[in-house]
Amino acid sequence: MIQTNKLTKIFRTEDVETYALNEVSMEVKRGEFVAIMGPSGCGKSTLLNIIGLLDNPSGGEYYFDGTEVGSYKERQRTMMRKGNIGFVFQSFNLIDELTVYENVELPLIYLKKKASERKEMVTAVLERMKIGHRAKHFPQQLSGGQQQRVAIGRAVVANPKLILADEPTGNLDSKNGLEVMNLLTELNREGTTIIMVTHSMHDAGFAHRVINLFDGEILTENVNEKMADIL
Amino acid sequence: MLFQYIFRNIKKRPFLNFIKVLGLALGLSGVLFISLFLKNELTYDSFHNKADRIYRLTYTNPGIFGNNHFARIYNSEQVPDLAAHFPEIENYARLAPLRGGVMMHNERYYSINEAFVCDSSFFRVFDTELLVGNKHTVLEAPGSMVVSEAFAQKVFGDESAVGKIISLPAGQFYARQTDFTVKGVMENFPQNSHFHPDLIATPAQDEISWWAYTYLLLKEHANPENITAGYSQFTALKAEEFGGESETKAYLQPITDIHLHSDKLREIEANSNMTNIYVLSVAAFILLLISMSNYASLNLGMAGFNNKFVTINRILGSTRNMNLKYFFAESLFIVLVSTLVALAIGVLVNSLIAHHFGIHLFRGNSSFIALVVSFFGLLGILSGLQPVLKQRVGQIQQGKQSLIKSNKIKVSQGIIISQYIFAIGLIVAVIIISRQNRFVLENSLGAGHKNIICFESVHANVQQKFEIFKSELLKHSSIESVSAMLEPPGGEANDMFPFEMEGYSKAEKERPNMIGVFPCDYSFAELFNLDFLSGNNFSQNNSDTEGSGEFLINETAMQFLNYNNPQEIIGKEFRLISPNPEVTVPQGKIVGVVKDFHLSSLKKRVEPLVLFKRDKLWLLNFVVSFKPGMRQTALSDISSLWQELFPAYPFIYEDVDVLYKKVYKTELLQARLLSIFTFISIFISSMGLLGISLLVSQQQTKEIGIRKVNGAKVSEILAMLNKDFIKWVVIAFVIATPIAYYAMNKWLENFAYKTTLSWWVFALSGMLALGIALLTVSWQSWRAATRNPVEALRYE
Ligand SMILES: Nc1ncnc2c1ncn2[C@@H]1O[C@H](COP(=O)(O)OP(=O)(O)OP(=O)(O)O)[C@@H](O)[C@H]1O
Numbered sequence A: 001m002i003q004t005n006k007l008t009k010i011f012r013t014e015d016v017e018t019y020a021l022n023e024v025s026m027e028v029k030r031g032e033f034v035a036i037m038g039p040s041g042c043g044k045s046t047l048l049n050i051i052g053l054l055d056n057p058s059g060g061e062y063y064f065d066g067t068e069v070g071s072y073k074e075r076q077r078t079m080m081r082k083g084n085i086g087f088v089f090q091s092f093n094l095i096d097e098l099t100v101y102e103n104v105e106l107p108l109i110y111l112k113k114k115a116s117e118r119k120e121m122v123t124a125v126l127e128r129m130k131i132g133h134r135a136k137h138f139p140q141q142l143s144g145g146q147q148q149r150v151a152i153g154r155a156v157v158a159n160p161k162l163i164l165a166d167e168p169t170g171n172l173d174s175k176n177g178l179e180v181m182n183l184l185t186e187l188n189r190e191g192t193t194i195i196m197v198t199h200s201m202h203d204a205g206f207a208h209r210v211i212n213l214f215d216g217e218i219l220t221e222n223v224n225e226k227m228a229d230i231l
Numbered sequence B: 001m002l003f004q005y006i007f008r009n010i011k012k013r014p015f016l017n018f019i020k021v022l023g024l025a026l027g028l029s030g031v032l033f034i035s036l037f038l039k040n041e042l043t044y045d046s047f048h049n050k051a052d053r054i055y056r057l058t059y060t061n062p063g064i065f066g067n068n069h070f071a072r073i074y075n076s077e078q079v080p081d082l083a084a085h086f087p088e089i090e091n092y093a094r095l096a097p098l099r100g101g102v103m104m105h106n107e108r109y110y111s112i113n114e115a116f117v118c119d120s121s122f123f124r125v126f127d128t129e130l131l132v133g134n135k136h137t138v139l140e141a142p143g144s145m146v147v148s149e150a151f152a153q154k155v156f157g158d159e160s161a162v163g164k165i166i167s168l169p170a171g172q173f174y175a176r177q178t179d180f181t182v183k184g185v186m187e188n189f190p191q192n193s194h195f196h197p198d199l200i201a202t203p204a205q206d207e208i209s210w211w212a213y214t215y216l217l218l219k220e221h222a223n224p225e226n227i228t229a230g231y232s233q234f235t236a237l238k239a240e241e242f243g244g245e246s247e248t249k250a251y252l253q254p255i256t257d258i259h260l261h262s263d264k265l266r267e268i269e270a271n272s273n274m275t276n277i278y279v280l281s282v283a284a285f286i287l288l289l290i291s292m293s294n295y296a297s298l299n300l301g302m303a304g305f306n307n308k309f310v311t312i313n314r315i316l317g318s319t320r321n322m323n324l325k326y327f328f329a330e331s332l333f334i335v336l337v338s339t340l341v342a343l344a345i346g347v348l349v350n351s352l353i354a355h356h357f358g359i360h361l362f363r364g365n366s367s368f369i370a371l372v373v374s375f376f377g378l379l380g381i382l383s384g385l386q387p388v389l390k391q392r393v394g395q396i397q398q399g400k401q402s403l404i405k406s407n408k409i410k411v412s413q414g415i416i417i418s419q420y421i422f423a424i425g426l427i428v429a430v431i432i433i434s435r436q437n438r439f440v441l442e443n444s445l446g447a448g449h450k451n452i453i454c455f456e457s458v459h460a461n462v463q464q465k466f467e468i469f470k471s472e473l474l475k476h477s478s479i480e481s482v483s484a485m486l487e488p489p490g491g492e493a494n495d496m497f498p499f500e501m502e503g504y505s506k507a508e509k510e511r512p513n514m515i516g517v518f519p520c521d522y523s524f525a526e527l528f529n530l531d532f533l534s535g536n537n538f539s540q541n542n543s544d545t546e547g548s549g550e551f552l553i554n555e556t557a558m559q560f561l562n563y564n565n566p567q568e569i570i571g572k573e574f575r576l577i578s579p580n581p582e583v584t585v586p587q588g589k590i591v592g593v594v595k596d597f598h599l600s601s602l603k604k605r606v607e608p609l610v611l612f613k614r615d616k617l618w619l620l621n622f623v624v625s626f627k628p629g630m631r632q633t634a635l636s637d638i639s640s641l642w643q644e645l646f647p648a649y650p651f652i653y654e655d656v657d658v659l660y661k662k663v664y665k666t667e668l669l670q671a672r673l674l675s676i677f678t679f680i681s682i683f684i685s686s687m688g689l690l691g692i693s694l695l696v697s698q699q700q701t702k703e704i705g706i707r708k709v710n711g712a713k714v715s716e717i718l719a720m721l722n723k724d725f726i727k728w729v730v731i732a733f734v735i736a737t738p739i740a741y742y743a744m745n746k747w748l749e750n751f752a753y754k755t756t757l758s759w760w761v762f763a764l765s766g767m768l769a770l771g772i773a774l775l776t777v778s779w780q781s782w783r784a785a786t787r788n789p790v791e792a793l794r795y796e
């Protein structure tokens, strides 16, 4: 489903050039659950953003479902991303001025779904995230765990093939973190491909495979033994 | 400590603070100049020491001149008796205009704009400094003259004027030459005077009589109404002497009211009016509101954005009054800087105005300027305190209910909407005033042709040679047509004669049996391209002998004479009765009816007018039209002929367009000033809106990023960001339209003939306002919408 070939990302600021990614080649198959790990600043978020079509690589190729998308313009990336990729962030990234319901509804609006359809889908997702009773609340009225469940709800409401999660448990205590990991695992079981950046070995344990990044390069890739049989 | 912190905050957001200063500075300079201009307009003629006691006397009489209200009186000879009759009158000064347009010195003629024969009491009523001579004695002797500094300079150069002889040459107005001796030189009358004489002189032989502008100096605390009310008794008393004029009504108008409240016939100079004052006051008020509200709304926005309160409190310790202190100090600083910038702009603009218009608005007004500046500064500081004041009010009102949205910038929709109400209103006003100005100029007789010039009020000796002047000029290929007429373009055709017409009986109607007359050369209709509704122009060889005279009448005259069909009135016998036995006027037939033309201001209705031709009678103004593109040749042809025929007389002409522009100078100035202030207002509002959009989009950076991550296209983000601004402009449009419609309708009431208030003017203004608003916010919105969402979400 995802294949990169010598993917490179260079950030230029004034006179410093940062190689955030240096010739990263990797592959993720449909249905996989992959964790990306590595020290801070090694390029994990950068890689995730490029995979998520939020950003362009400076070099190399990126195939999404067989199509080269690394050179896509912003418009094309947006079209490709819509409905196909859902995001979950460490800091939840909910819109404070919108209610829980409206936050989850957001991707459907940009997919131009009808209001009745939207209502059905949002209600279903909120139920599933066990947050239905909070539909009319604003994000700041919720706990961190609840907020992240809303964010996951928003990521999955349009039934994307791929979910990208950047340290989804980073701001949560272990109980809420576990809940989030269970949700992601469940989604993966149902067939959603998941790529997750994490600092936690514990969380990485939920993935089938762990990619270790260091200074913008893939250091090792190891298949999680516990999970290997599932593959 | 406090100021250090203020500087740091200002440095942090240089652009927004620049906008604040610029908005206030432009607002202040605009308000300052309008106030100075208005002060100048409102203090006309108040430089006379006794200004509060000087009144101008005027009359109306239904039996004389069709009840028209002239600025001067026709029976000025009775004024001495009047002054003796009413104890309220302390003194009087009559100004009888010297006609003919030229004065003579050493066999050279010098053109004059305004000159009067006056009473020797002139300087006891009016005040102007004498540079040479003694106010009390200078006009004592008959035939004494006082010339203005400028006129003295023109005639005598650096030589002393005193003792020189200046003569009023003989001509059609004066049977023989009159000599005056210059006894003094006076300062030019100040710009804010309703008259500016080149010279004044006491009568040499005769008493002042017939037409004269008449000013009465009343005693202290005297009531002018005693005179106006008692006037009929006075006339009754004098009935044997002057004939029974029981119908005459007298009016006394304070001299200080003339400039703004007088629009009578034959004013000495075109006056301004209150509409002008209202329009500019509104403009100043709007400018004030806009610059204040702009500053307030930017301050509100920035306060919310910076979370200033929190930071301030943390750094400076959280006493309750610290916020107030901080905002006060910051406002004071911003206002001070703005004032300095405004004064710099002011000095520059002032010198420009002084250079181009000779009006020194700053001179002698330092305390007034200080007053305006401090008033503006106080308001500015108050506006700067808005965030604190609002916060306090908010705390009291709603406690801590709205915690959720506390991070959101408080954009003052009300302020933005009202700014756009003003912007749209101003744009409407500018368009309509400009359109009306164009309308009046285009519809004026002969205007817009760009190739007609006029020699105004030429001397009788010049008039005598009109036929030669005409026939010689027509030999040149550059000249198209030559004519002459009683009044110049833009003048007032007020003269009326009694008349008789076949089939017209005066008994059946109340109206006086008088009609406006307009002697002109036979090429008049051709030169000005008059539209004939029926009949023909005068015949070229018409020799106005008894019975064969020819008359053209305008459409209004036809209706006045009770005809509706222009064909039917052709050939009717018509006769004018000369009020003066020395002047014979033609009798004959009506030969043509022309569509009404606008020789005079379009503010007034066209009056019934009879055009006739009479050799050498009252052809005071020469007009010449030349072929397109041959202006230079034509002018040199005319000039050389003039030197040949009239070497002693000044060669002074004016484009017809310029003459009309003089008639509408107030309106044209109004349009110009209003466009400038509209531009400034819109500029300030746009800067403010730019600042607000900057704050809004900065504040929404995260939201925009989130929306983009979730599939929003750039266009959708743009729509989201601009939606509110569009909504506000639309609301402003809905509110502004009826107000502007009403106001402009009122303004147009000044004119008898006007353009229509077309709907598209409003639509255009709305679209313009919307366009400007969108252009302003779109730059910022576009930057926000195209920003990489990754960046937006990176720092949270
Ligand atoms: N927009 C940018 N401009 C300049 N440099 C950037 C930018 N984004 C990332 N970088 C740099 O690229 C490198 C990789 O950053 P990235 O955010 O991918 O790291 P990360 O692995 O996600 O770190 P963390 O675990 O702290 O989130 C870093 O050195 C970072 O400073």
Ligand SMILES: [Mg+2]
Pocket: A044, A045, A046, A166
């Ligand atoms: Mg990261």
